Amino acid sequence: MNTTTLCPWRMQVHHITQETPDVWTLALIDHDFYRWQAGQFALVRIGNSDEVRAYTLSSTPGQSRFITLTIRYIEQGKGSGWLTRQVKPGDYVWLSDPQGSFSCEQHPASHYLLLAAGCGITPVMSMARWLHSHRPETDVHLIYSVRSPRDVIFAAELQALRPWLKLTIIAEQRPEAPMLAGRLSVEILARQVPDIAQRTVMMCGPQPYMDRAESDVRALGAVQVLREQFTAAAPVEVEDNGVRYHLSSASQQLKSAAFPASWSLLAAMEQHKLPVEAVCRAGVCGCCKTRVVSGDYQTSSTVGLTEEEIAAGYVLACSCQPAGDIELA
Ligand code: FES
Structure with missing residues (x-):
């Protein structure tokens, strides 16, 4: 394609x-x-x-x-x-056609906690507007992390959605009242969202932010936790036919499963329900970017990957053919 x-x-x-x-x-x-x-x-x-x-x-x-x-x-x-x-x-x-399952329409709930950092506000803002208009009975709390007050995107719109929208903004630098200072933390989550375990959590932001936020919200009892996922960051252990894939998951839960050695890495990940976005399946869109930590493989496309990323082991899973045991980050 x-x-x-x-x-x-x-x-x-x-x-x-x-x-x-x-x-x-x-x-x-x-x-x-x-x-x-x-x-x-x-x-x-x-x-x-x-x-x-x-x-x-x-x-x-x-x-x-x-x-x-x-x-x-x-x-x-x-x-x-x-x-x-x-x-x-x-x-x-x-x-392209619209893509992705990070949508409140696909994950209906009565109570949401929306977490966004930086430009991660974009899908969250879209959903907040939609919920306000189509599901006004929904309870929505948004915690938005920014570097400084001038980095708040959609500031006027967010204020206009109050008080329907429970809004907490956290600024790392020069916070202005009523913003909180610092970064999202388990303490802030526990204090601001005491009913977090009853909420569907949807988050979008840089990978380290989402890793930390997911771990924190789960520690506080949240069960329904969804991330925006343009790229793959999946882990698990899979083996078969002499080919072993060791993919460590964010939750560090390992699982073993079998699949033909001739499959692409993407096919193996999808078969075992690992979170990976794939749109073109032809090494064009870059959605299935995944990092291989060790092992031999061949690639048929590296479109969109920088020299540094390739050197660091990033591959397009749809265009990656493992040649033996490999380990994914
Ligand atoms: S799915 Fe598009 S590059 Fe792999």
């Missing part, structure tokens, strides 16, 4: 809004009927290249004239650099 097939939705940029010093929202006009769920993402074709990147659809179905992508500029980031520095109103961008 090439990027043209993968991203068939042509949308025109209507306007671009700067949200914070390094975050911009692109408002896109959809001339066709594009149906997505709050919290989902899309792959965006980067210029005329063969590369795509995944971005949350930050607008909410039925509530905005435009489909929006809210993007943080990352130094040397090819996708974010193109979208935030080169694309102008009037230009066209190409999107």
Whole structure:
């Protein structure tokens, strides 16, 4: 599958809004009927290249004239650099079908705890708007972690959703009242969300943030815990036919299972229900990025991986053929 097939939705940029010093929202006009769920993402074709990147659809179905992508500029980031520095109103961008299961529509609950850090607010904001509009009886507490007050994305909208939305903002630097100072911690969670065990927890942010947050919310009794997962970070132990996969899971629970040695790493992970996103299955979209710690394997595509990532053992699971025992991070 090439990027043209993968991203068939042509949308025109209507306007671009700067949200914070390094975050911009692109408002896109959809001339066709594009149906997505709050919290989902899309792959965006980067210029005329063969590369795509995944971005949350930050607008909410039925509530905005435009489909929006809210993007943080990352130094040397090819996708974010193109979208935030080169694309102008009037230009066209190409999107894939909506992707992902990180959506409150797919995980209905009466009580949510939404956790977001930095740009991780984008799917969370989309879901908060949707819940406020379509499920106003829902109890929603959002804890949003930022570097400083000026990094709060959607600040006015978040305030407008109060008091329906229970909102806690944590700023690492120069917090302004009523923000909390520091970082998300088990103490803050216990104090702010005493009924956490009854809530469905949905989180989005950098991987280390989500690792820590998941461990903390589970320690406090949360059972339903969902992460936005553009990339794979899965662990477990699987073996068969002389090929052994040792994948350690975030919870460090190990499991063994069998699968044919000829399978791709992605097929093995999916067979054993390891959390991995796969969209193109052809080494194009980059969604199935996974890190191999040790072992031999061959790859048929490394599209989107940097030299540093390849050197560190990152592979695209759909395009990785293990040649023996391997261990995943
Ligand atoms: S699923 Fe797209 S690169 Fe693997």
